Amino acid sequence: MNEKNIDWNDLKLFLAVAREGGLSAAAKSTQRSPATLGRRMYELERSMERELFIRHDRGYELTPEGKALLDELTLVEHQIHRQTTPTSQSARPLVKISAGTWTTLSLIKNLDMLAGSPPDILLRFVSAEKVLDISHREIVIGIRNQRPKEDSLVCRKLARVEFAPYATKSAPDFYIKVMADTPSARWIHNNISSNGIVCEVNTPRNSLDLALESKGIALLPTFIGDAQSQLQRVGNIVEELSHEQWLVTHHEDRYLPEVRRLIQRIGTALDQL
Template identity: 65%
Template sequence: MDEKDLDWSDLHLFLAVARDGGLSAAAKSTRRSAATLGRRMHALERTLKRELFIRHDRGYELTAEGRDLMVALAEIETRILRLAATPDQTERPLIKISAGTWTTLALLECLDSITGTPPDIRLRFISAEKTLNIPHREVVIGFRNHRPTGENLAGRKLMQVEFAPYAVPGAPERWIKVLADTPSARWLDRTVGNDALCEVNAPRNSLDLALAGKGIALLPTFIGDAQQALHRTGNTVQELSHDQWLVTHQDDRHLPEVRRAIDRLCRVLKRPGPPRP
């Protein structure tokens, strides 16, 4: 390949498509049309004589050669930005984290420990019970209730999560039912049925109601035990016990800012150790 054939702006656009996981999302960040980005990616592949993407209806997935190029370009980009930035212009890198209601709540209480002192990363928490797509870069780090199975994912095993019923002393012996697509909500549905004090669609509301003395909430023990006003009203529900995993992309985990975030998140959750593919 002749360097004169390479359009260096295509490499910048390649990074956007690779990080955003597709043309539509990259079009917003680059202010180019999806059609233009598609043509530029084809042109880049022809110039490099490499297949960089596997194209699906749901987005663009990097090939092995595409991942290698992304890692190399990300390192170059970081060096250029550091050389070009003055101290007051340096922007902290953004790390997007997805977790369920309860893990998000626990992490927010330790925010300073994760962002650093002084802060050297920015965090965007996306609290969602559904699993967001890490290969398509919907998030950089995700918390899961099972070991990652995707070939491009790396996971670190954290704590075991257990659930138990909690209430304040003297509260009515009636369940607060959560309507959500989670194992704990499905257990409540099977166990309580329609015989509940009330129903809420946000898991966090069940904690608020339990603290207000309105009834019994099914909570993770790492949340319930941390509330001095609450007491366990029964044993842990064994069928809901599971390991928690921190998951990220194989490529992203080597970026310095992601590495820092992972190490700090694991310290907060008391489980050190290297990620395993």
């Protein structure tokens, strides 16, 4: 690679094209025309002597070398941001955490411990049922239901999660169905007929809210259901929904002081569930 021929501004444009997945979307964020971006990406590939993209009609797909460059530049971008952030703003570094609805709820209840006393970390909770991209720093720490396979990620096993049906003593014998792509929602869809459903909701948290209002039966993690004094188990643990839980981060981010502190605190909070 001839570094003298690299226009370093092209690396910024590369980040935009790589993250947006194509020229048209990247053009909006960079204020450059798609034609200009296409030409600059060809020039970058020629200067670096690497094929960075597979070009499709529907967009730009990263090659393995393109993905490696994106990872490297993302880390550099993160480090530059840390070095150039004014001291007054960097006193509490921001750490983004992604987890499903129920784990996020438990983390929020432990906010004081996670943030530190006095607070030394600014936390951003990203509650999502889908897996967000840690390699490209969509989030810094993710709580996942499966052990990651990416070489760039490291993980720690947390407490095992189990599910059971919960309701109040006066609730009718009908389930609350969650319209979401989660194992527990699919279990209700596959095992409870429409005649056994009292209503449908589009977020898992609403099933807990309805159960607390004595409207029906909610299928909940035991660490959530057992913590509600108004609710009781109305059935056995659903063994097929039991799974391990993993705390995941990038292998380079784990050495950041704030990430190391937060990993320890999250582990303490979730291991007690």
